[in-house]
Amino acid sequence: MSASQPRTETSPRISDEIRKTTCYMCACRCGIDVHLKKGADGKKHVAYIEGNRDHPVNHGVLCAKGAAGIMQHLSPARLRAPLRRTGPRGSGQFEEISWDEAMEIAEGWLRPLRETAPEKLAFFTGRDQSQSFTGLWAQAFGTPNYAAHGGFCSVNMAAAGIYTMGGSFWEFGQPDWERTRLFLLFGVAEDHDSNPMKAGIATLKARGAKVIGVNPIRTGYNAVADEWVGITPGSDGLLVLSLVHCLLKAGKIDLDYLARFTNAPVLVDADPRSPQFGLLLRGESGRQMVIDRRTGRPADFDAEGVEPDLRGKLRRAGVTHRSVFQHIAEMYLSNDYAPERVAGRTGLDANRIHRLAAEIARAAFDEPVVIEQPWTDFRGVRHERMVGRPVSFHAMRGVSAHSNGFQTCRALHLLQILLGSVEVPGGTRFRPPYPKPATAHPLPHARSAPGQPLGGPHLGYPQGPDDLCLTDEDTPARIDKAFSWEAPLSAHGMMHMVISNAHAGDPYRIDTLFLYMANMAWNSSMNTTQVMQMLTDTDADGEYVIPRIICADAYSSEMVAFADLVLPDTTYLERHDCISLLDRPISDADAAADAIRWPVVEPERPGAAGVRPFQDVLCDLGAQLSLPGFTEADGSARYANYADYIQNHERRPGIGPLAGWRMGESGVAHGRGGPNAAQIDSYIANGGFWRGEIAPDARFFKPWNMAYQDWAVRTGLIDGPQPYIFSLWCEPLRRFQLAAEGHGRRQPPEHLRARIRETFSPLPIWYPPLGDDQRAPDAYPLHALSQRPMAMYHSWGSQNAWLRQIHGVNPLYLPTALWQEGGFAEGDWARVSSPHSQITVPVAHMAALNRDTVWTWNAIGKRRGAWALHREAPEATQGFLLNHLIHELLPPRGDGLRWANSDPITGQAAWFDLRVRIEKVAAPRVSQPAHQAQASPVGRGPRDVAQKVTR
Amino acid sequence: MTDLPPALQVKLGLVIDLDTCVGCHACVIACKGWNTQGDAGPLADADAYGKAPEGAFLNRVHSFELTPETGPAQIVHFPKSCLHCETAPCVTVCPTGASYKRVEDGIVLVNETDCIGCGLCAWACPYGAREMDPVEKVMKKCTLCVDRIYNETLPEVDRVPACVRTCPAGARHFGDLGDPDSAVSQLVAERGGYDLMPDQETGPVNKYLPPRPRDAEIDILAPFLEPVAEEPRGFMAWLDRTLERI
Amino acid sequence: MHPAPSLIAFSLLSGLGFGLLAMLGLGIAAPEGLVGTVFWGLGLGLSGSALLASAFHLGHPERALKAFSQWRSSWLSREAWLASAAMAVFALHAGLITFAGWRIAPLGWLGALLALGTVGATAMIYAQLRTVPRWHHWSTPALFIGHALAGGSLLAGKTVLAGILLIALGAGQLAAWWLGDRLFARSGTSITRATGLGVPDGIRLWEAPHTGQNYLTREMVFVIARKHVAKLRVIAAVFGYAAPAVLLLLPSVDHAIAAVAVLCHIFGAAVSRWLFFAEAEHVVGLYYGRGR
């Protein structure tokens, strides 16, 4: 019709150039296409970011944060020059200084420490995606006090997975999305694998597979789940062990799988008088022993052709040994785990549990998945096809962030393994470099000496008391007390304890706290208000109790305000990064894969000294301090910058940070090979990543599949084949328990003995979250949780003009009964009290919620003045943190001692053990506690934003 | 031109699957990002870092709570953008002709240079699909990414709206709802896709796919598991019997 | 709907102005001489400033001329034409009367028709909106025209006529309020149909798409408490209609009383017009947690 219809330009040119790199807004690490457009100044500017279609992680999709990356990159809160504190700590008053000056100050503080007492430097990193590098630096410096954020994040999950099955859900496991028929998701709101998770759930739904969400809160993934199990927090272990009970009782377990691939048939010393009581029987070769069904005689579990007997029993030297499986049957067939018994504490109906068990059994055993693909196991047995149980599980912090999380997570793995659904078609699968059993990981190192590097990596997987990091006086060697009796298997360290321990001088005083990319003065600390206090406390001489704080951050965060020296980092589009197989790569179950970031635009901070990639700064600082590994023989710098390190560093001969495009003997090779000067260019040309597929015969049964083991060796993941069996019986736990029972050279201090005896069961158990026993049950009747909003990343999303409109405030959601009984109405506020503290916050109603649970979105609340936001920004006036309510220590016990508010095994911060009570109050002007505003070293953001690159 | 074109052959639009939408807001931001640098852009944000930030977005995700008479409460995440209505009231009310519905594919657009910012079209839209730009003071709305879907500078696979391309949960589909054989039409037929506010008689082109039933009564179908033994000793006997057969 | 002062002022002044002009045009009031000039000036001034006020509601008033283009479908466009035509006709008419002393009655009638047409078109801008069930009813143009006529006659000093019209208008306004309170429910649009989900009592907005305001929530999801409504309705009814009617129908009405009646009416009508906007529930509110 009409001539008058305006003409629309339907084929405009989008951009002048696309540069492909890796997203940074969370640890999912999706591939992105960054569209650059020439602006009026003739320079290329970031115009638009979309997903890279060819990328193995996201296949083109992008989440809200990823798509809003441009606003993060252009944030007004970006730092622009090194800063030296001029006002009191916490005030945010700084002067800008030059880089030379900043480097001089840093060197001046660090050099004497290294020369006299390297442990006086505590170097901890948060959202760091280059831990194999920062760890190496700390190791070269010689301080035992290094860790990343895993200890307050998900170490329960990581450690339980690795000790049990040599791989974990956490970043290294995934459901077999193409084949699974029943998927149970425990305690996940978003997870690290967020885009693949969403895509996976969509795949399941398209195929008509069923999704069950086990979560006290029904949003996001749990909202689309076909069935919702609104469990009471902290009780998943009970539910899972009750399912184990039902399945065992019904004989719905995979006996063949258990016998071949797990330590169920391995013999356990069953004599209470034996000093080896509870340890596994080992033959002369040191291998665990089973009874061979063919002969009825004991044999090494992995001897050729052995058919392990689940009923194995042996009397040797007067000591009875019985198979792990018999212990399992005995323990879990007990009526303590009957649905009728556990129903109350889990908040579920007993019938519901029975029916869940039936549904799981049906999905697992009625319709196995078969792939016609022969494979050969480590005993030399050839299997004609790959048969799997199409039930898969996934779990994250809802299980992990409780003080019973390690055992709960183990219980979940026990359930999966009994079903025979790990590393099989349709089940849960590992992503390279996993599987890799705990025994193949390093042990932790903590012996420091002046001027010397540490003997090995800081973090690892202890096998027993001998591997703890204790001093000669048996006190904790690390400032965070990781790998001490307080948390023997704290495989990721305990970052959440650093500030309070350093403040208390327990186990010793430190000099410099060096934080990288961690908002420890705000949302990543428990007990935030007091942590801020600890950072500003002074001693009798008026000196700060924690004398020096260096902070490497890219933005004007809450933490920055507490630093004495700020080293300003670039944004993620302005630097090299390496997403390496040496730490947290982007592999999937069918391939090993790693990736890079590279400066798609130059860092420019007009009128200021500018910013530098922190890794470059570490390379330089390493050279200035003459750290081994960072310095050439002639004293010059080993690495010009981080890019140089990425290409040229070799961890072991032939193994570097990146696995793709290395120099083999005859040209370019992947996996193993020497450094290649064109490596980064090759990554850029390939869209920023490398992916090496696993051959079809090696894709499943990886721990036992010789084709996989050989592939892993070729790819450089391991140096020799190392097949292993799953540890239903976790022997290291038993070793600690034995020590607590009074055996061995190293024994726990008196006050921890009982706790270790009770919680370090070698078979999974459930116990109430620690601290629950200390409270009058009705004083704090509610569980208080937080969830990650899908469109916000921790604290740093609020500086994003687009994202903060979606989540500018966070009400506390109350379940219906509480809402009605409390007489709440829209717009009301409430005082929320925990045994430790109080907050006053806005509330809202939610029915799709466990009846004893309240919750809020995580990390929306901001300190006034931070993030270049207006002081009256809603994030500061109405937003709030639950963290103020959570103490890093539990209230004093009978003996006057205070336990950490952590898992007793791993030290995992128990964020979600929080209990509260709530009462309606008149709305205050701003949410409470309100902290004094911090000054902004970067000014305020502009009033209006109209983001468009125009010529 | 405020007249609506007569019945169209091609009706481009979106199909939104409420069964899989997890409420991640990815489509909201992808839309903002694409369109702020595109023809309809910039999409401004007033008071961007202040007390009351307020920007123009062309796509928003609401979340509703359902409390059925039996079974637990549910949350449904509910994305909403312009539905490119067949009898678009926003077009006919426009006094300047800035709002129009394209003849070739039914996309409803605003010609910004003609817009006087009277706001009437937003009043006329029952769905809240139009937002006034707080800085430019002209009306903004979903363009169905008309500058993507025909864009010859883009590879063919990418000629879909930004929100569709980005949705991690595959909850957004784009196509010709005028063609009964198109993938989107088939999806609508299979899944019982429906119109929003049918009584407003706007004839929305976009369709919504209902959530599949939740918390369905597996309960009744699934019999409890039959025990093989009541206590450990019986269990070991069962084990013996079973292992003999393997 | 957000009761924007510019819109309240515009519609109120335009009603009074065009109402007065209509009275003058129809010759119901035919003041002579200086008084006449004042009256014409008042009528034209009021309607003119109304148009100005309406421009304040535009994002781009400088493009206002474009609004004349879509008279075939757009009531706003028609209003623009009618208002301009009415003003032009009256300007001519008034000019002829004042400067030449020619009173061409049909020109006045034409003007009156256009004036009332303008008021009607203004009303139709609201009445056409299905999205606002309270407005989407013939009572909307009826009331707008009623206000114009009553206000016009009041301004024109036709006390008895005005008194009677005000009583009728008051009754009409009461009926419209009563009816209006039922129209949303009758429209058939509900949260269930807006979302296609659930049963009416079992669905509600849990989280809005954004935690702050946006254009839509400010413009269309205006909420006003019930108790305020009741109070304001009484104020509007008393001041806008009842009190001036009583005053005007007093046995003797002097200028002072008339002036009080005019002020009363304008105040009451303003409250009534404020309520017209503030009470109007836009269906989009369903997506933002308003109404059912």
Ligand SMILES: Nc1nc2c(c(=O)[nH]1)N[C@H]1C(S)=C(S)[C@@H](COP(=O)(O)OP(=O)(O)OC[C@H]3O[C@@H](n4cnc5c(=O)[nH]c(N)nc54)[C@H](O)[C@@H]3O)O[C@H]1N2
């Ligand atoms: N968008 C976005 N993505 C992120 C992040 C982010 O900030 N934003 N952060 C990243 C980081 S660092 C991490 S660690 C991951 C964490 O990802 P998630 O593990 O998804 O972490 P949370 O959001 O804390 O969600 C915990 C979930 O557990 C539930 N829950 C709490 N207690 C229990 C319980 O006892 N039992 C059960 N069954 N459920 C329980 C809560 O209701 C919540 O749904 O997300 C990563 N991804």
Ligand SMILES: Nc1nc2c(c(=O)[nH]1)N[C@H]1C(S)=C(S)[C@@H](COP(=O)(O)OP(=O)(O)OC[C@H]3O[C@@H](n4cnc5c(=O)[nH]c(N)nc54)[C@H](O)[C@@H]3O)O[C@H]1N2
């Ligand atoms: N109540 C409660 N508290 C929690 C949790 C919870 O579920 N509930 N979850 C916990 C968990 S699992 C985690 S992982 C933590 C996360 O907490 P944090 O690790 O503190 O994460 P962020 O808040 O994102 O802060 C990261 C810091 O890195 C800075 N940064 C961002 N980008 C860059 C960059 O490119 N370079 C540099 N150098 N710095 C940068 C930011 O400005 C910010 O200061 O929170 C923990 N806290």
Ligand code: SF4
């Ligand atoms: S999930 Fe989102 S934020 Fe995380 S890497 Fe992917 S696109 Fe970026």
Ligand code: SF4
């Ligand atoms: S991107 Fe997809 S899943 Fe996310 S909110 Fe939009 S429609 Fe829903």
Ligand code: SF4
């Ligand atoms: S959804 Fe609203 S803006 Fe879009 S065509 Fe329909 S009425 Fe117009």
Ligand code: SF4
């Ligand atoms: S705001 Fe612009 S597009 Fe909308 S009706 Fe007015 S002139 Fe037309």
Ligand code: SF4
């Ligand atoms: S089609 Fe384009 S304009 Fe419309 S909502 Fe999607 S991304 Fe936005």
Ligand SMILES: [Mo]
């Ligand atoms: Mo985390």
